[in-house]
Amino acid sequence: MILAASSIHVTLGEVAAALALVAIAAIASRAWHAGLEEDIGIAVLRSFLQLTAIGYVITLIFDENSALLVLGLIAVMIVFGAFTARSRAKQVPNAFWPLLISLATAAAATLGLVLGLGIFDATPRYVVPVGGMVIGNSMTAAAVALNRLGEDVHDQSRKIEATLALGATSSQAVTPLVRRSLRSGMITLVDSTKTTGLIFFPGTMVGMLLAGADPTDAVRLQLILLYVLLGAVSIAALMAITLARRNFFTPAHQLREPPEP
Amino acid sequence: MGASWSGDFVLAFGTASDYAGVFRGASDNRGVLFELQHVTYSRSGKLVLRGLDARLPVGASSIVGPSGSGKSTLLRLLNRLADPDEGTVVYEGKDVCDRDPLELRREVSLVPQLPALIDGSVHDNVAYGPRLAGHSFDARSCLELAGLDPAFEDRDAAKLSVGEQQRVMLARALALDPRVLLLDEPTSALDQAARDAVESTLRGLREQTSISIVVVTHDMEQARRLADYVVRIESGRVTAQGGASEVLDQEVERAIATAEDAT
Numbered sequence: 001m002i003l004a005a006s007s008i009h010v011t012l013g014e015v016a017a018a019l020a021l022v023a024i025a026a027i028a029s030r031a032w033h034a035g036l037e038e039d040i041g042i043a044v045l046r047s048f049l050q051l052t053a054i055g056y057v058i059t060l061i062f063d064e065n066s067a068l069l070v071l072g073l074i075a076v077m078i079v080f081g082a083f084t085a086r087s088r089a090k091q092v093p094n095a096f097w098p099l100l101i102s103l104a105t106a107a108a109a110t111l112g113l114v115l116g117l118g119i120f121d122a123t124p125r126y127v128v129p130v131g132g133m134v135i136g137n138s139m140t141a142a143a144v145a146l147n148r149l150g151e152d153v154h155d156q157s158r159k160i161e162a163t164l165a166l167g168a169t170s171s172q173a174v175t176p177l178v179r180r181s182l183r184s185g186m187i188t189l190v191d192s193t194k195t196t197g198l199i200f201f202p203g204t205m206v207g208m209l210l211a212g213a214d215p216t217d218a219v220r221l222q223l224i225l226l227y228v229l230l231g232a233v234s235i236a237a238l239m240a241i242t243l244a245r246r247n248f249f250t251p252a253h254q255l256r257e258p259p260e261p
Numbered sequence: 262m263g264a265s266w267s268g269d270f271v272l273a274f275g276t277a278s279d280y281a282g283v284f285r286g287a288s289d290n291r292g293v294l295f296e297l298q299h300v301t302y303s304r305s306g307k308l309v310l311r312g313l314d315a316r317l318p319v320g321a322s323s324i325v326g327p328s329g330s331g332k333s334t335l336l337r338l339l340n341r342l343a344d345p346d347e348g349t350v351v352y353e354g355k356d357v358c359d360r361d362p363l364e365l366r367r368e369v370s371l372v373p374q375l376p377a378l379i380d381g382s383v384h385d386n387v388a389y390g391p392r393l394a395g396h397s398f399d400a401r402s403c404l405e406l407a408g409l410d411p412a413f414e415d416r417d418a419a420k421l422s423v424g425e426q427q428r429v430m431l432a433r434a435l436a437l438d439p440r441v442l443l444l445d446e447p448t449s450a451l452d453q454a455a456r457d458a459v460e461s462t463l464r465g466l467r468e469q470t471s472i473s474i475v476v477v478t479h480d481m482e483q484a485r486r487l488a489d490y491v492v493r494i495e496s497g498r499v500t501a502q503g504g505a506s507e508v509l510d511q512e513v514e515r516a517i518a519t520a521e522d523a524t
Contacts (some may be wrong), residue, residue: 161342162377166390166433167367176380252362254343258304261508 008211014119023255025067061124070124070131074111077135078103086142089244091150093256097141098243106138107131119224130225133204137189137229139234145185145237146244152177157259170249178241185237193226202226216223279338288434293354294319294441295339296474300348302334302497308335311497321467323476323488323505331497332375332477336443340369343382367394370439374446378418383409383429386418390437397438406431406469408462424455431462435472441472442466448483463487487510 022044029036061069082100089095113130119210120126134144156177163173196202208218248256302310309331324332337343338350340415341362350357357365367390378386384400391398401411409428413421418429427450433443445462448456460483464474476487484491484505491508493501501508 010344015351017298021357073357099482158373159377159379162430165340165342165366165371165373167393167437168389169363172393250344252341252344254341254362258337261329 013091015048045093058124058128061128062239065124067122070127072136073128073144074107074131077132081139083137084241085146089146089150091154092146092244093247095146095240095244095247098240099139099146101243101244102142103135103138103240105239106232107135109235110134110232113231114224114228123140130228133225134232140230141185141189142236143241144188145181146240147183148184149174149177151181151239151243153255154257157257159257161255161259164253165253170246170253170255173253174245174248178245181241182237183242186233189233191227193230196226198224251254266321288350293317294322294352295475296351297335297338298349298351300335300338300345300350301356302331302338302343302345302439303332309497310338311390312347313494313497313499315492315494315499315502317475317492318474318490320490321474321476321488322483322490323478324492324494325478325481325484326494326500328479330495332479332494333445334490335494336371336445336477337476339443340366340371342366342371343514358495365439368439369441369443370434370437371443372427372430372447373435375450377428378426381418382414383416383421383432384414385420386429387414387433390433394437397468398438400432400436401438403432406434406466407433408458408465424451424458427451427455428462429460431459435466439472442472444474444476446477446479449479460486481509481512 022040026040028034029040057073063072069177078100081103085099086095089099101182111127111134114120114123114130115127120130127183128210153174160173160177164170193198202222202225205218205222207222210216232249270448288443293316293517295315297313297315299314300310312490313331313335315335324335326332334343338345339357339358341357343474352365352369370390376486383404387400388398391399400414404411406414407428409425409432413425413429418426421429426468427447431442431444431447442464447460463474463476464487466474476484478484478487487506491502492499493508493512501511508514
């Protein structure tokens with residue numbers, strides 16, 4: 001195991017001191033009438049409450065060391081991820097089930113692989129944060145991909161119907177759009193993976209370095225996570241698109257929302 | 262199933278007076294291509310077709326009416342691009358809902374109002390339908406039938422004029438070797454010269470093939486030029502149907518009467 005056992009202690013006072021920087025953001029917003037002060041306040045408060053709560057939950061889960069509890073937490077993350085992604089892909093009919101299945105598959109496949117290959121121990125300390133990253137990134141990718149698919153199907157309904165009129169199945173008619181949706185879902189992570197270390201330092205690595213880990217270990221762990229995420233994101237986006245694309249059509253290969261005459 | 266391009270077509274096209282006989286007697290279904298029975302269709306909660314009854318004979322017929330009357334919707338029910346909420350659409354004596362939609366669409370091929378080509382060459386577009394069906398096809402003769410120079414085969418479809426694209430749409434429908442062509446406002450996006458050319462192409466199709474056509478148009482005179490049988494609809498209901506000159510002459514008389522009343 002590459003992760004060195006190291007720990008630092010952060011006091012609430014130090015967290016409060018960091019709010020000074022938030023004050024700059026609030027002042028800037030006020031000076032330019034950006035109207036973001038309230039949102040910044042809500043963001044600060046929510047992040048504090050949510051992270052503190054999840055901190056206690058994670059402490060509990062780490063202490064309990066129960067596989068059932070870990071699985072339960074992963075399941076909750078998947079369901080919430082699917083709900084959140086659905087709200088971003090409004091133009092896709094019945095998007096929830098495709099999202100749920102794709103997030104669950106992405107999480108199961110990638111976690112299964114890293115645990116099976118022995119990259120991480122099957123303990124809550126690894127499964128919970130890695131699972132969270134996998135599901136979070138998968139959710140974003142699936143949501144962006146489906147959002148794009150929904151927009152494209154809506155915008156190109158004439159073309160799709162013209163293709164159906166040539167005897168194409170609904171899957172065949174929507175194939176040209178799938179490519180672009182898949183691309184939209186994956187491009188952000190692919191691009192950030194390309195520039196990682198040059199333009200931005202990924203969170204895990206930063207966290208480990210701050211916590212006093214050896215930079216080589218931090219880099220290797222980050223690389224593993226990046227590769228896991230690439231796999232997860234492609235599984236999630238592809239699966240969400242594959243499962244959701246039929247929801248635009250009736251079983252008789254008709255658009256549920258035909259183009260305006 | 263398909264009609265051959267060079268085959269005998271003479272029987273398929275009668276004169277308007279023949280159709281008077283076609284629909285005489287309910288038991289005699291010969292010559293009836295489509296029959297719509299009490300068809301109701303709504304979209305986004307709005308009723309588009311209201312208990313519509315109509316029959317379309319073998320040959321060339323036209324559905325006319327003002328815009329928003331439900332013409333295009335009616336056309337899409339004929340090859341199951343949509344299904345009615347209530348009522349039945351019968352094609353050659355059989356409810357279309359009992360037929361495989363993909364097979365039906367190859368046999369009853371629809372050309373939409375605006376060009377909507379797939380990315381690629383003209384050939385890619387013409388080849389698309391037959392390849393899916395596993396049929397053989399002759400792209401060049403389809404292009405010729407659609408009034409397009411076969412030399413266009415390798416051109417990028419996206420770079421053609423709207424009129425040329427509309428012909429590619431026609432050519433790729435013809436490549437399916439259909440028995441019926443459904444044409445939705447085939448010339449509405451075109452200027453007059455292109456319109457005349459497309460109309461003459463459609464008349465040429467009548468002479469060279471046994472394909473029946475159903476043309477949706479808002480232009481009464483176009484219906485007269487292209488069709489022998491006319492169904493007139495308004496607000497989702499049939500207001501007149503019969504031989505083209507008969508229905509259209511009534512229409513002219515009605516328009517004159519309305520104009521005289523106004524003066």
